[in-house]
Amino acid sequence: MSAYACRNREELVQEAQKMQSRFDALRNKNLKLDMSRGKPSKAQLDIVNDLLTVLDDPTVCNLNGNDCRNYGDLAGLQCAREFWAEVLGCKSSQTFVGGNASLSLMHDLIARGYTHGLVNSPRPWCREEKLKFLCPVPGYDRHFRITETYGFEMITVPMTPDGPDMDVVEELVEDPAVKGIWCVPKYSNPQGYVYSDETIRRFANLKPAAPDFVIMWDNAYCVHEFEGEFAPFKDIISLCAEAGRPNMVYEFASTSKLTFPGAGISVIASSEENIAYWSKLAGVQNISYDKINQLRHVLYLKDKAHTLELMKKHAEILQPKFRMVLKMLRKELTNKGIAHWHHPVGGYFVCVAAMPGTAKRTWELCKQLGVTLTPAGATHPYGIDPEDSMMRIAPSYPPIEELEAAMEVFCVSLKIAALEKYLGEKLV
């Protein structure tokens, strides 16, 4: 049970033989499992099926004489804005309710910065000599793809259990080419860290050289506890305002992991000045987002308290899966000195930091056994993890029986990859 690093060659070969035989046994199971993305499971979708029928009376669409079956209300239905304001702890006038994806809102905000600039931009970003963006790592591949697509040089910032290393952030924002930073402040993707109050305070008090520096505050998991009670969270918008930079942050959220992924509603929250500017440009792109779906969601989710009740039901399904993942990691990998991980209490992922140089090989071995993981490297800009270490596990989608098998595949593969490093030869 000692660390691989402390074992002699003979002991490592013995361990390798054990793992090889387990690997062969797993191969014979002919598994076909996907743990690559944070997809809710069928059981989670089934608990929200009533969403399909909650809006069955067209007269309900008449909101104070304003028929939401027709064009209008670019910034969203007032009731939807109020719903999000309560959930995020901001004012409804600071919200803009969008369509089925907060990812689209984030993309479109960066795109508008590129083509037109943001509120305090001296010029559109496409007219700048050089563009840089801060990317805490490990992070979310879809964030990084947006800034990559718009030609930003992506600068990595190390994550700590309290959030991005703020000493590094504060230094990097002194470069006027640095236009922003990606953040998942609560249950960070993939580690599940929660930014500390001190980290949030330091974010709000940033003094970036770029006047249009933007904090992309993707609060994707704002109500997504699967262990314990809802954890209140500071409102970054008012903190930035208090610190004198009200336009520095845009917050994003969606119902994708509350109701049906990709068929829900999303929100931008920011200063009223930012929302007005955004609305002006959004009004060229759209007359209004899908207000019937906004109403459907407000009727179904009702308010924050009712939404938290629903999240308890999701937690009932998710909690055993995360516990299973963590149990398997503990059982198989503790004290081997080849991997470490954090125990999240919310969000959608467990992140395993494998021994450097073994993540890609682990991914390949899992693939050979029929288990698809998020590609190694996806947690880093350009898909390149220089340490080849970070692995993202997404336990939500498979049923729990399959998850146990998949985790055995993962742990055996990871151990083989580590043993190959120590022994200097391929084992399978």
Add this chain to the structure above:
Amino acid sequence: MSAYACRNREELVQEAQKMQSRFDALRNKNLKLDMSRGKPSKAQLDIVNDLLTVLDDPTVCNLNGNDCRNYGDLAGLQCAREFWAEVLGCKSSQTFVGGNASLSLMHDLIARGYTHGLVNSPRPWCREEKLKFLCPVPGYDRHFRITETYGFEMITVPMTPDGPDMDVVEELVEDPAVKGIWCVPKYSNPQGYVYSDETIRRFANLKPAAPDFVIMWDNAYCVHEFEGEFAPFKDIISLCAEAGRPNMVYEFASTSKLTFPGAGISVIASSEENIAYWSKLAGVQNISYDKINQLRHVLYLKDKAHTLELMKKHAEILQPKFRMVLKMLRKELTNKGIAHWHHPVGGYFVCVAAMPGTAKRTWELCKQLGVTLTPAGATHPYGIDPEDSMMRIAPSYPPIEELEAAMEVFCVSLKIAALEKYLGEKLV
């Protein structure tokens, strides 16, 4: 009943007195009517209320093992792609089904041309010295706002009853700075003209200097006849392919005037190469569009034949309104020599070409009487109609009783504006 131009001053003063007294009588009615946008009426929304409940069984969301309640299918559900392919007369592989607004797809395509270029672009449009776009006039203000927002110089092309003046178009596309043209080929906005087969043929055979010239083929009214039977229409995509420029055209459509405006589904149709390129960039913006709403619409609309039946119901509501508008125009304005117009058989508008220099004044006078029209000038790039002549009437929204009053307001206002020109003085 003779043309104002043929009357002497005394006769004009008499006519002015009549109009002044009608104007006063109309003022006393304290109207408050909106004919500014092509909004469907409440009666039209009510005929599609079953859309709200057509998808009430979650098991229907399971499409060959692919659960549309979850993430995936960026290009849209196969059944939705097939629906649009049948309606537009193209292949399903040539379609990409989007969210609630074809306007967003159009905006995003131009935006992607600006930031990344299109398939045959030598460079992104934002790196070009000069950008120009062709705008047939009168046209649709929301089209023009997109190209204005992205810094295009907008070049007007006169409309004819057969579509844009193709002699002018063919000459203008010899300029390599000209990157595209806006088209509403069937029941053009606002005149209701249908492009002739010859016009369509000449579009498909354009040989623009810019290799990435794009025909923005906004087929907004593809099934929107309100008089007579569905009029078949040539498929521009295959015509462009036959002419050797398969990537030159993007076609757009949506259900906004089939079901609930702003809460439906939209489509881009183009060559498979264009769809692949678009999908690559759209995949940075979105994981998928709202597939539940796509399924809801396919279940409700079923296929082209069933959709045409629904459009007959819309026509039953729209036809009397258009007939009323045309009757009032005929009754009030025929033979005065101060306005002319076309009798459309589909679409959402009637366009009145008033005597030059009287459109803005007519708009102001209508406003005084409580009737809001589309602002004069909106039919032209930058909101400037150099002739100050074109007025767009949108008869769909008001109930027919109100429409009659609104049309009296319009005709009296237009006559007063013309009389003011002739008499050289304000009359009200």
